[in-house]
Amino acid sequence: MKKNVDPLKNIVSLCKRRGFIYPGSDIYGGFANTYSFGPYGVELKKNIKDLWWKTFVYQRRDIVGLDGPILMHPKIWEASGHVDSFNDALIDCKECKNRFRADQLIENQINKDVEGLKLEDITKIVKDEKIKCPKCQKENFTDARHFNLMFSTQMSKTDADDNISYLRPETAQAIFVDFKNIVDTMRVKIPFGIAQIGKAFRNEITPGNFIFRVIEFEQMEIEYFIEESSWQDTFDKWLTDMFNWCKLIGLDSKKLKEKEHLKEKLSHYSKRTVDITYEFPFGENELYGLAYRTDFDLKNHEKFSKTSLKYFDPINNKKYIPHVIEPTFGLDRTILALLCDVYDEEILENNEKRVVLRFNKKIAPVKVAIFPLMKKEELTKVARAIFEKLNPHWSVEYDETGAIGKRYRRQDELGTPYCITVDYDSLEDNTVTLRDRDSMKQERIKIDNLLDIIKNKLEN
Ligand code: GAP
Numbered sequence: 001m002k003k004n005v006d007p008l009k010n011i012v013s014l015c016k017r018r019g020f021i022y023p024g025s026d027i028y029g030g031f032a033n034t035y036s037f038g039p040y041g042v043e044l045k046k047n048i049k050d051l052w053w054k055t056f057v058y059q060r061r062d063i064v065g066l067d068g069p070i071l072m073h074p075k076i077w078e079a080s081g082h083v084d085s086f087n088d089a090l091i092d093c094k095e096c097k098n099r100f101r102a103d104q105l106i107e108n109q110i111n112k113d114v115e116g117l118k119l120e121d122i123t124k125i126v127k128d129e130k131i132k133c134p135k136c137q138k139e140n141f142t143d144a145r146h147f148n149l150m151f152s153t154q155m156s157k158t159d160a161d162d163n164i165s166y167l168r169p170e171t172a173q174a175i176f177v178d179f180k181n182i183v184d185t186m187r188v189k190i191p192f193g194i195a196q197i198g199k200a201f202r203n204e205i206t207p208g209n210f211i212f213r214v215i216e217f218e219q220m221e222i223e224y225f226i227e228e229s230s231w232q233d234t235f236d237k238w239l240t241d242m243f244n245w246c247k248l249i250g251l252d253s254k255k256l257k258e259k260e261h262l263k264e265k266l267s268h269y270s271k272r273t274v275d276i277t278y279e280f281p282f283g284e285n286e287l288y289g290l291a292y293r294t295d296f297d298l299k300n301h302e303k304f305s306k307t308s309l310k311y312f313d314p315i316n317n318k319k320y321i322p323h324v325i326e327p328t329f330g331l332d333r334t335i336l337a338l339l340c341d342v343y344d345e346e347i348l349e350n351n352e353k354r355v356v357l358r359f360n361k362k363i364a365p366v367k368v369a370i371f372p373l374m375k376k377e378e379l380t381k382v383a384r385a386i387f388e389k390l391n392p393h394w395s396v397e398y399d400e401t402g403a404i405g406k407r408y409r410r411q412d413e414l415g416t417p418y419c420i421t422v423d424y425d426s427l428e429d430n431t432v433t434l435r436d437r438d439s440m441k442q443e444r445i446k447i448d449n450l451l452d453i454i455k456n457k458l459e460n
Contacts, residue, residue, distance in 0.1 A: 251278070
């Protein structure tokens with residue numbers, strides 16, 4: 001079995017060919033760094049979201065769910081610090097008019113990390129170090145200036161000047177804003193968490209690498225509210241829980257690492273951040289993040305909203321603003337990491353190439369495919385009956401078109417763990433072949449036992 005050296009190109013092509021991920025606005029020539037999730041992509045997303053919710057909400061007694069709005073009161077983004085601090089330093093090439101993130105240009109060309117430096121210092125480095133435009137190779141840039149990453153939009157209020165609202169750049173703020181509602185209406189006691197899955201939007205200057213950095217993406221976030229003194233233990237525990245999640249979805253642990261953020265590089269709200277990085281084909285990059293947000297957000301929302309966000313602790317009769325540990329999981333990056341991990345090409349004994357996605361069975365978009373060996377009424381009748389029997393339980397496909405080998409190859413590319421074939425022996429002895437995606441081994445199974453056998457295989 002031979003792993004492909006740089007699978008990203010092949011993954012992008014397979015994703016389009018097989019209905020996982022299409023370029024956004026495709027028939028209009030595309031719309032940079034936006035993507036549609038096709039029929040199989042959407043199943044994969046759903047399976048990951050369901051498993052995440054099951055793991056962090058249903059299977060725990062200390063976390064509740066929320067689905068907050070994307071558009072919220074503009075003051076929220078002042079309170080959260082995003083209006084002032086959610087910036088990248090950008091520069092424009094005066095010659096070819098292309099726009100770049102200054103820190104990335106400098107890092108790529110002279111391997112110097114400028115995060116946290118003042119704009120004047122960044123401008124000076126660009127000039128002194130003769131940084132070149134990667135597009136036209138000239139050295140004629142504007143000064144560096146701040147570019148806020150939030151998308152703004154106009155609300156339809158005609159009588160107000162402040163009718164700007166923002167598309168949320170993180171789901172987290174909706175959780176902080178509803179903290180009081182949840183404390184008042186649910187019987188939660190600290191420590192407890194609020195989980196949310198939803199879209200976030202960022203006007204990234206230099207997006208790219210397929211769905212790694214896009215302008216519209218989904219986050220799965222938890223704000224875990226604690227008493228300040230317990231932050232270190234809670235942080236360590238969450239780091240373990242995050243790695244356990246990676247294992248649960250089948251990510252290769254050898255490709256995962258912990259990366260501690262340097263103090264001077266922490267986000268405006270964080271006192272400690274550890275990224276979980278993944279070795280993508282284009283380099284080691286952030287997959288998930290774990291941050292100790294202190295009481296920064298609740299304190300600021302209390303100040304800006306003039307509403308008390310203190311929590312009354314009945315055990316020790318104390319009133320305080322809770323501190324927060326935030327595990328955050330990017331859904332699109334989860335999908336990209338999984339695709340990179342599970343994509344495999346192998347040359348079969350007959351010299352044919354087999355492309356297979358070795359998804360963990362729990363998240364595979366299709367669990368079982370059913371084929372009649374040929375499109376003959378006596379076979380299709382039995383195959384359709386099996387389809388009807390299995391499809392209330394899982395996402396199941398029925399396919400009667402083309403050569404059987406081609407139908408197997410198609411399901412391999414979708415990562416379907418099991419294929420069932422109805423042949424002429426099936427009509428004699430009520431058995432079918434059950435083929436395993438990874439080993440390609442086939443076993444003969446009684447039709448009556450199919451449901452239990454597959455159930456057992458999928459669950460173990
Ligand atoms: N609430 C904290 C927060 O938003 P972040 O590190 O900026 O922290 C969290 O984002 C996660 O969201 C990242 O670890 C990543 O998985 C995902 N993410 C961030 N920006 C992204 C982008 N432009 N495209 C795709 N995913 C992104």
